Amino acid sequence: MSVLVGKPAPDFTANAVMPDNSINEKFNLSSHIKGKIGILFFYPLDFTFVCPSEIIAFDNRVEQFKALGAEPIAVSVDSHFTHLAWKNTPIEKGGIGQVKFPMVADLTKSIARDYDVLLNDAIAFRGTFMIDKKGIVRHQIVNDLPLGRNIDEALRMIEALNFTEENGEVCPAGWQKGQSGMKATSEGVASYLKDNAKAL
Numbered sequence: 130m131s132v133l134v135g136k137p138a139p140d141f142t143a144n145a146v147m148p149d150n151s152i153n154e155k156f157n158l159s160s161h162i163k164g165k166i167g168i169l170f171f172y173p174l175d176f177t178f179v180c181p182s183e184i185i186a187f188d189n190r191v192e193q194f195k196a197l198g199a200e201p202i203a204v205s206v207d208s209h210f211t212h213l214a215w216k217n218t219p220i221e222k223g224g225i226g227q228v229k230f231p232m233v234a235d236l237t238k239s240i241a242r243d244y245d246v247l248l249n250d251a252i253a254f255r256g257t258f259m260i261d262k263k264g265i266v267r268h269q270i271v272n273d274l275p276l277g278r279n280i281d282e283a284l285r286m287i288e289a290l291n292f293t294e295e296n297g298e299v300c301p302a303g304w305q306k307g308q309s310g311m312k313a314t315s316e317g318v319a320s321y322l323k324d325n326a327k328a329l
Contacts, residue, residue, distance in 0.1 A: 131245035133266040138167070138258065139243035144209040144234040145202075148227075150216065152209055156231060158202070159264060166199040166290065167260035168283055171246050171253035175207040175215045179277045181225050183255070186280040188228040197287045198262075201230040206241060206252055209234040246271055259286055302329050 133139075138158070145156035158167065170187065172180045187194075187201050194201050205212075212232040218224025233240065241247040246256035255272035268286045272278050289300040298310030301321060311321040 132269070133244065133258065134269055136266055137264050138169070138260040138266050139240070140264075141233075141240045141243070143240065144236075145231045146209050146212040146216065146234075147231055148229045150213060150227070152213075153231070156233060161202065161231065162200050162260060162264075164262055166197070166262060166287055167258075168194060168199050168201045168287070169204065169244075169258045169260060170201065170278075170283075171204045171241055171244065171256040173248075173252040173255070173274055174205060175211045176218075176223065179255075179275065180205075181215075181220075181223065183277055183280065184225045184228060185220065187230065188226070190280055190284060191229045193284055194287070197284065197291060199287050202233060203228075203230060204233040204235050204240055204253070206235050206238050208236055248274075257283055259283070259290065261290065301325070 140157070140159045142155055142157045145153045147153050158169070172183060174180065184203060191201060212234060215225055216227055220226045235241055238247055238250065241253040244256055244258060246254045248254055254274065255276065255278050257270050257278060258266050259268035261267045267290055270278065285305065288306040289304055292310060293299060296310055299313045301311050304310070309321065311317050
């Protein structure tokens with residue numbers, strides 16, 4: 130498994146179903162997220178089991194992502210036709226409804242391969258990649274197929290990135306928005322631990 134953190138996010142151009150259900154045959158990652166934080170998330174397959182719960186969880190929080198300057202983007206090895214059919218299937222019948230972020234079709238599996246989340250040359254693990262405004266991967270997490278991810282953790286990581294960039298401090302273990310950061314010095318660590326070690 131490649132570690133992409135600290136490296137430029139692999140760019141791609143592919144078919145995607147857009148929030149308004151139009152098909153963008155030249156959806157480009159770097160163009161779409163220019164000046165924003167990208168949350169690129171892979172899932173195994175349309176019309177499966179854990180996947181709709183994750184996609185709906187992302188959709189339920191899409192305004193929170195946007196308020197933080199972030200853009201969620203879904204990717205699987207399905208076609209854009211299948212993505213659209215899944216969006217047009219009611220949630221109570223196993224569909225995902227009209228989700229408000231792009232759904233990229235990775236039929237050639239090249240995107241999953243570039244992000245090193247392709248399993249047995251067939252489907253993608255549940256990989257999530259946070260890409261900063263400069264196009265650099267700053268966080269990644271990959272779950273095995275039966276393990277649904279925590280979408281609130283993606284939001285927390287964006288908040289942490291925004292905090293460090295705005296304040297020049299680092300975020301200690303379990304940091305949440307509104308909590309103290311830590312100066313990246315010996316004195317900063319000592320000061321932080323003096324007040325917070327027991328709560329960690």
